[in-house]
Amino acid sequence: MFSGAYDRTFIDAHHVYGLLLYNRRSYVSGGALPRNYIGLTGRVGYDFKQRYMVEFNVARNGNDMFQKGERYGIFPAISIGWNLAEESFFKKLFPNIDLFKVRGSYGLVGTDNKVNKPVTEQEYSSSGGGPDFGVTSGLGQSGTMQFERALVNPYVTWEKERKTDIGLEINMFKSRLRLTADYFYNYRYDQLIAQNGTSALMGQSVPAVNNGETENRGVDGSISWRDTKKGFTYGITATISYAKNKIIYISESPNYPWQAQTGRPIGVGLYYKTDGLLTVNDFVDVEKGILKEGVAKTNFDNAGIPQPGNIKFVDMDGDGVITEADKTYADKPNLPTTTYGLGLSFGYKGVSLNLLFQGATDYSVYLGMLGGGNYRAMHMDRYTPANESQEYPRLSVMGGSGDRNIMSWGTSMSDYWLKDAYYVRLKSAELSWQMPEQWFKNIIIKGCRLYATGFNLFTISNINKYQQDAEIGCSFGRTYPNTINFNFGAQLSF
Structure with missing residues (x-):
């Protein structure tokens, strides 16, 4: 350099x-x-x-x-x-x-x-075993096959x-x-x-x-005020950012026009569109699972017969059956459109307090609930014949797909589980004390600062009730969440 x-x-x-x-x-x-x-x-x-x-x-x-x-x-x-x-x-x-x-x-x-x-380098892959030469019974000489991978550009x-x-x-x-x-x-x-x-x-x-x-x-903005009055120092800083993106061109060949990504924001996903939950009014015969005309049937693996409390899907192509053709893009991306922050600082006679808040809004979070876990408080408000709640569908357990369907078989990436999200988090806080210098005049130590810090101390979010982190988003319960951390320490100068 x-x-x-x-x-x-x-x-x-x-x-x-x-x-x-x-x-x-x-x-x-x-x-x-x-x-x-x-x-x-x-x-x-x-x-x-x-x-x-x-x-x-x-x-x-x-x-x-x-x-x-x-x-x-x-x-x-x-x-x-x-x-x-x-x-x-x-x-x-x-x-x-x-x-x-x-x-x-x-x-x-x-x-x-x-x-x-x-x-410019063409890549190849090897496949063990390969064909047998001379006989077809597997007793001939085996060779390793080489496969040409993607063409080079x-x-x-x-x-x-x-x-x-x-x-x-x-x-x-x-x-x-x-x-x-x-x-x-x-x-x-x-x-x-x-x-x-x-x-x-x-x-x-x-x-x-x-x-x-x-x-x-987009636009960014910030405003801050800092002043000192009679030895008391204080400051406040607020920031905000609003940004929107769009795909102008991407190489694609969608099966249906409404599944094209071009012109849409980055980070929006394909979901089945829903219209609440099925009720008894949607059935001709509840016991046999016969739906009324105009109510689309599902075509998912292991879906079973339709029942009240199942998610009600919208038939986008009008063929009467819910298939991959009925998926469409969400209205909001999984990346926040608006982010904001607030910093506060206070100091007096060596004691200081610093707080940092951050937040985001105008985005969506997919509730990726997997089976195999414990029941949660929200399951008490599920759909039952005695409680026709539209908040959560009925619970079901089915072989083969039960691992991903503890909420309902309707967890097949539908916008029912796509929630508009926001959060405000106390990201960090620090309380410190700088000891007076005169305390260290006659010793080898020239100064000492004691401090206590905390991270992710609390979060206000409409996603909290689902026990998911609004900042991390969809993790299917497999991503380690943001944790509350505390640190205590001392800084010495010699």
Whole structure:
């Protein structure tokens, strides 16, 4: 690695700076081919009395996993800013504003994360045993067979993203009050994605191609206040982010138009659409499980005969039977659209308290309840003939699929178990005491700080009653949840 920097101010007004960074890395692991990376990054910037600012960056990165002609990518970026608070007219109009910076940036970035082997190398797999030569009774000479894996694509190149940002920064009242706001738009293209539109008659898997496109846009904002009054220091910082993404192009060949991913958000899944639970009013004959005309029949394995309390599915294609054709995409993704945070800090005479809250909303969580576990309190509110609750379907146990159906056979990825989610969590809290320095004047220890910290102390969420973590999402009970942790310690200085 090599780096060089330049920073100089002329005539107390013109500030010029620059940076040049060169790096080279090689990875060697076992019998795998070595991987080599090289990068050259440059930055040049100028500002006039912190009033007008411009900066230009460019990076040239290389990866020898690509073929010649595709190994290097050039990624430039430019940003400009104008601090109106340094203008004389602005100071007269708004004397309490210390910073009022309008800024914008546009740049191109690239990634090679999906390329960890030479794209031009054809791969093969071995199959033990293989055919017998000479006889058909299994007594002949056996040989190992070699299979050609997916075809190679020698034209794989860097995935790219155009990033645009327009922002505003405001500091007021000697920077005690700070505000920021940003609008961003990111367009990703040349994404390396699998090709799903090829007929199986080809007899071979096709390679990934750089033709995926997605976009992500949204706004970020923060506001903070920090002050000291008579030795008491306090601060508050609030942040919020709203972002929505969309798949512009993905290689797909859906069996039904409503199952296409193009144009939908990233992270939405296919689910059977539901309309509550079956009741006795949906049946011609309850004992025989004969449904009324217009009520779709299910076609799931081990579903058994329809019964009141089963999930009622919507027949999307109108053929009277619930099949894979009736799956459609959810309205909300499994990734939060809105995230927020709140930080609080207090300090007085060496004692300090810091709290961090975080949360998210406007997303969905799938309740992946597996069988084989204990019954829970919510099972008491299940559908029964005496309690025609629409909150939870009837309980059932069936061979073969009972492991995934403790709630009901309707757990076959239906939107009945897809819940709009939100949560607010006290992510961390720390209480500390910095002992007075005069206590350590005549000993080798010069200072001592005692502290107690806690993580994930409590969570407010509409998903809590299902005993699932709204931050982790669907885990089918097999993911270790966020735990409440406590730490106690002391920091000594000598």
